[in-house]
Amino acid sequence: xxxxxxxxxxxxxxxxxxxxxxxxxxxxxxxxxxxxxxxxxxxxxxxxxxxxxxxxxxxxxxxxxxxxxxxxxxxxxxxxxxxxxxxxxxxxxxxxxxxxxxxxxxxxxxxxxxxxxxxxxxxxxxxxxxxxxxxxxxxxxxxxxxxxxxxxxxxxxxxxxxxxxxxxxxxxxxxxxxxxxxxxxxxxxxxxxxxxxxxxxxxxxxxxxxxxxxxxxxxxxxxxxxxxxxxxxxxxxxxxxxxxxxxxxxxxxxxxxxxxxxxxxxxxxxxxxxxxxxxxxxxxxxxxxxxxxxxxxxxxxxxxxxxxxxxxxxxxxxxxxxxxxxxxxxxxxxxxxxxxxxxxxxxxxxxxxxxxxxxxxxxxxxxxxxxxxxxxxxxxxxxxxxxxxxxxxxxxxxxxxxxxxxxxxxxxxxxxxxxxxxxxxxxxxxxxxxxxxxxxxxxxxxxxxxxxxxxxxxxxxxxxxxxxxxxxxxxxxxxxxxxxxxxxxx
Amino acid sequence: xxxxxxxxxxxxxxxxxxxxxxxxxxxxxxxxxxxxxxxxxxxxxxxxxxxxxxxxxxxxxxxxxxxxxxxxxxxxxxxxxxxxxxxxxxxxxxxxxxxxxxxxxxxxxxxxxxxxxxxxxxxxxxxxxxxxxxxxxxxxxxxxxxxxxxxxxxxxxxxxxxxxxxxxxxxxxxxxxxxxxxxxxxxxxxxxxxxxxxxxxxxxxxxxxxxxxxxxxxxxxxxxxxxxxxxxxxxxxxxxxxxxxxxxxxxxxxxxxxxxxxxxxxxxxxxxxxxxxxxxxxxxxxxxxxxxxxxxxxxxxxxxxxxxxxxxxxxxxxxxxxxxxxxxxxxxxxxxxxxxxxxxxxxxxxxxxxxxxxxx
Numbered sequence: 001x002x003x004x005x006x007x008x009x010x011x012x013x014x015x016x017x018x019x020x021x022x023x024x025x026x027x028x029x030x031x032x033x034x035x036x037x038x039x040x041x042x043x044x045x046x047x048x049x050x051x052x053x054x055x056x057x058x059x060x061x062x063x064x065x066x067x068x069x070x071x072x073x074x075x076x077x078x079x080x081x082x083x084x085x086x087x088x089x090x091x092x093x094x095x096x097x098x099x100x101x102x103x104x105x106x107x108x109x110x111x112x113x114x115x116x117x118x119x120x121x122x123x124x125x126x127x128x129x130x131x132x133x134x135x136x137x138x139x140x141x142x143x144x145x146x147x148x149x150x151x152x153x154x155x156x157x158x159x160x161x162x163x164x165x166x167x168x169x170x171x172x173x174x175x176x177x178x179x180x181x182x183x184x185x186x187x188x189x190x191x192x193x194x195x196x197x198x199x200x201x202x203x204x205x206x207x208x209x210x211x212x213x214x215x216x217x218x219x220x221x222x223x224x225x226x227x228x229x230x231x232x233x234x235x236x237x238x239x240x241x242x243x244x245x246x247x248x249x250x251x252x253x254x255x256x257x258x259x260x261x262x263x264x265x266x267x268x269x270x271x272x273x274x275x276x277x278x279x280x281x282x283x284x285x286x287x288x289x290x291x292x293x294x295x296x297x298x299x300x301x302x303x304x305x306x307x308x309x310x311x312x313x314x315x316x317x318x319x320x321x322x323x324x325x326x327x328x329x330x331x332x333x334x335x336x337x338x339x340x341x342x343x344x345x346x347x348x349x350x351x352x353x354x355x356x357x358x359x360x361x362x363x364x365x366x367x368x369x370x371x372x373x374x375x376x377x378x379x380x381x382x383x384x385x386x387x388x389x390x391x392x393x394x395x396x397x398x399x400x401x402x403x404x405x406x407x408x409x410x411x412x413x414x415x416x417x418x419x420x421x422x423x424x425x426x427x428x429x430x431x432x433x434x435x436x437x438x439x440x441x442x443x444x445x446x447x448x449x450x451x452x453x454x455x456x457x458x459x460x461x462x463x464x465x466x467x468x469x470x471x472x473x474x475x476x477x478x479x480x481x482x483x484x485x486x487x488x489x490x
Numbered sequence: 491x492x493x494x495x496x497x498x499x500x501x502x503x504x505x506x507x508x509x510x511x512x513x514x515x516x517x518x519x520x521x522x523x524x525x526x527x528x529x530x531x532x533x534x535x536x537x538x539x540x541x542x543x544x545x546x547x548x549x550x551x552x553x554x555x556x557x558x559x560x561x562x563x564x565x566x567x568x569x570x571x572x573x574x575x576x577x578x579x580x581x582x583x584x585x586x587x588x589x590x591x592x593x594x595x596x597x598x599x600x601x602x603x604x605x606x607x608x609x610x611x612x613x614x615x616x617x618x619x620x621x622x623x624x625x626x627x628x629x630x631x632x633x634x635x636x637x638x639x640x641x642x643x644x645x646x647x648x649x650x651x652x653x654x655x656x657x658x659x660x661x662x663x664x665x666x667x668x669x670x671x672x673x674x675x676x677x678x679x680x681x682x683x684x685x686x687x688x689x690x691x692x693x694x695x696x697x698x699x700x701x702x703x704x705x706x707x708x709x710x711x712x713x714x715x716x717x718x719x720x721x722x723x724x725x726x727x728x729x730x731x732x733x734x735x736x737x738x739x740x741x742x743x744x745x746x747x748x749x750x751x752x753x754x755x756x757x758x759x760x761x762x763x764x765x766x767x768x769x770x771x772x773x774x775x776x777x778x779x780x781x782x783x784x785x786x787x788x789x790x791x792x793x794x795x796x797x798x799x800x801x802x803x804x805x806x807x808x809x810x811x812x813x814x815x816x817x818x819x820x821x822x823x824x825x826x827x828x829x830x831x832x833x834x835x836x837x838x839x840x841x842x843x844x845x846x847x848x849x850x
Binding site for chain 2 (some may be wrong): 190194198430469
C-alpha cells in the first residue's frame with residue numbers, strides 16, 4: 001500500500017489508529033500489538049500477496065536463528081553464536097541476492113563469460129533491502145550479546161511496523177523495541193498525534209505536489225535523452241534531483257508522521273542534505289540510517305580508520321560500493337556509489353582542499369551530487385554517458401520550450417485551455433513560467449527550513465493551520481493520479 | 491499546557507480539513523460532470539464529452555424513452571433529429587468497441603428506471619466476433635461509475651481533475667454549446683476527413699492485381715459469433731414491446747480490402763449471413779443496410795480511417811432510415827449478400843487501386 005493513496009489515508013490509517021488505541025484499553029498489550037502486526041501485513045501484501053510470504057519467511061528465519069542463539073548463550077559457547085550470526089547474515093544476504101541481484105548476476109555472466117543462461121525475470125519484493133538490513137543488524141547485535149531475545153510478537157512488530165516497512169528508515173531494535181514496552185506510548189496523546197499528523201501532511205504534500213509534478217518533466221525527458229540539448233539536459237538532472245529529494249524527504253516525513261500518530265518516534269533519515277558542505281556531510285544528512293548501518297556493519301568491521309590511511313580509503317570505497325549495489329542491481333548504481341566513494345576518499349586525503357567561502361562548498365557539493373544522481377537515474381551506463389555528453393556538448397537547440405510543454409496539470413489546465421483558444425502566442429511563455437515557478441518553489445524548499453521547524457514556528461497559528469489543511473486537501477485531491485515511491489525499489 | 495495547545499490546534503486543523511474536503515465534495519456533487527447524482531443543473535445544458543465516464547451516470551439520471559446505441563461510429567449521429575422524426579426522447583449509449591455484451595449491459599441498466607420504446611442500434615459487424623462477455627466492470631473503468639451507492643465515490647468526489655478540469659470543461663462547453671443536445675459525444679470537431687488522412691491509417695500490403703488470397707479458416711470463431719447474435723436475439727425476444735431499428739454502417743473500401751488481404755472476407759460475409767436473418771425473424775425489428783452505398787464507401791474523402799466516417803454520412807443514414815430507404819427485408823437478404831459479394835470483389839480488385847496504385 002502507498003502512503004499517498006486514498007485507501008491508506010481514508011481507510012487504513014484511521015483504522016490502524018482506532019484499533020491500536022482502542023485495544024490499548026485492555027490490560028494485556030498483546031492484542032494491540034497483534035492488531036498492528038496484522039495491519040502491517042495487510043499494508044505490505046496489499047498489491048501483491050506473494051510478497052507477504054517472502055516477508056513472513058524472512059521473519060521466521062531470523063527469529064529462529066535468534067532463538068538458536070539464545071540456546072547457545074544458555075549453554076555458553078561463544079563460537080556457536082558467531083557461526084549462527086554468520087549463517088543468519090548469509091541467509092539474509094542470500095535472500096537479497098536471489099531477489100535483487102540474481103538476474104543482474106546472470107546477465108553479467110552471459111556478457112563477460114559469453115554464456116547463454118536464461119532465467120525468468122525475478123520480481124523484486126517491495127522494501128526487501130530495508131527489512132533485510134534491519135534484520136541483519138538485529139542478528140549481529142544478538143550475536144554480540146547486546147540484545148535480548150524478544151517475544152515473537154515484539155519481533156514481528158519491530159520488523160513489520162508499517163510506517164518503516166517498505167522504504168525505511170532502517171530502524172534498530174534498540175530504537176523501536178523499548179518504545180513498544182513504554183507504558184505511556186500505549187495511550188493516545190494529542191502531542192504525538194498533532195506532531196505526527198502535521199509531519200505526515202507536509203510529507204504528503206512534498207511527494208504528491210512537488211515530486212510527482214517534477215516527475216512529469218523527468219520521466220518524459222529521461223526517455224528522450226538523445227533529443228536533449230545542453231540547457232535542457234542540465235535542467236532535467238536538477239529536476240530529477242528535486243524529484244528524488246521531495247520523494248524521499250516526503251516519504252521519510254510521512255513514515256515518521258504515521259509512526260508519530262501511533263505514539264512511536266522513528267529515527268531521522270533526512271536532514272536538509274543540500275545544506276551539506278561536503279560529500280561526507282551529505283551522507284550524514286541523506287538516508288542517515290543507511291549510512292549508519294553501513295558505518296556500523298561494514299566500515300567498522302573492515303577496520304574503519306584504525307588500520308592506516310590506505311586501508312581507510314579502501315574501506316570507504318567498499319562502503320560506497322555496497323551502498324551503490326544496495327540501491328539497485330545495475331552498473332549505474334555501482335558507478336554512482338564509487339563516485340561518492342572517490343569523493344569521500346578525496347575529502348579524507350585532502351581535508352583542506354575546500355573553498356573559504358562555505359556557500360561555495362555547498363554549491364560544489366550540490367552540483368557534484370546532482371551530477372552523480374543523473375547516472376543513478378539512467379537506465380544504463382551508455383545512456384548516462386550520452387546524457388553527460390549532452391550536458392557538456394549538447395549545444396542549444398531550443399529543446400527547453402518543448403520540455404516545458406509537458407507541464408499540463410489540473411492546476412493550470414483552465415488557463416492553458418483559455419490561452420490555447422484566445423492567445424495561442426502566450427502558451428509557450430506560460431509553460432516556461434510554470435517551469436520557473438515549479439523550479440523556484442523546489443529550490444526554496446530544498447534550501448529552506450526542515451518540516452518540523454516550520455511546524456514548530458508557524459504550524460500552530462491560524463494561517464499555519466489553514467496552510468496545512470489546504471496542503472492536505474490539495475494532496476488528497478491529487479491522489480487520483482497515484483504514483484510509486486522511487487525508494488521502494490531499493 | 492503544550493499538550494492542551496496541541497489538542498486545540500489539532501482539533502482546529504482536523505476541522506479545517508473536514509471543511510475543505512466537504513467543500514470540494516459539495517462542488518463535485520453540485521456540478522456533477524459525470525452525472526452520477528443528477529441531470530444537468532437548471533439553466534445548463536447537459537455536456538456529454540467523456541463517453542466512458544459519463545455513460546453510466548446519464549443512463550441512471552437522465553430522462554429519456556429511447557436509446558441510440560453503437561460504437562464510436564455512432565457518436566456523430568444527431569440524436570435530436572431522431573427525437574423530432576420519431577417523437578421520442580433519445581439518449582446515446584456508446585461503447586467504443588461496439589461490444590454487444592457491453593451495450594446490452596448499458597441497455598439493461600437503462601431499463602431499470604426507464605420505459606424504453608425505441609432502440610436505434612448502429613450495429614458493427616466486427617463487434618459480433620468480439621468476446622461475448624461484459625468488460626465494463628473491470629480493467630481501468632472505475633467501479634463507482636456503475637454502482638448506486640455513494641460509499642465508493644471517494645475517487646470522484648475528492649479528485650482535482652474533476653474539480654479543475656472536468657467542471658471547467660463542462661461550464662465552458664455548456665456556454666459554447668459544444669457536445670450538447672443531439673451533438674452528445676460528437677468527436678468530429680477539428681477532425682480531418684480526407685483520402686489522405688484515411689490512407690495514412692491503412693498500410694496496404696503490396697498485393698498484385700488478381701492475386702489470389704487464401705481465405706482463413708474461421709470455424710473457431712463461429713461459436714463466438716453465434717453467442718453474440720444469441721445475446722441480441724434473446725434480448726429482442728425478451729423485450730417485444732420495444733421497436734428496434736438496426737443500422738449497419740458503411741465502412742470504407744479500406745475495411746473491405748483489409749478483410750480481403752487478411753483472408754477474413756468470408757468471415758465478414760458469414761457474420762452478415764447469420765445476423766440478418768436472425769434479426770429479421772422478429773416483427774418489431776427493422777434493418778437498414780448502408781454497406782452497399784458505393785458512393786460513400788469508395789470515396790475516401792468521407793473518412794478519417796478505415797471505418798470512421800464524417801458526420802454528413804451519419805446524417806444521410808438517419809434521413810434514409812426516416813424515409814424508409816436502405817431497408818432490408820427477409821426476402822431481400824440473399825440478393826443483398828450476392829450484391830455485396832460482387833461489390834467486395836470489385837473493391838478489392840479494382841477500386842482499391844485508385845488509391846493504392848499497383849507497384850511494379
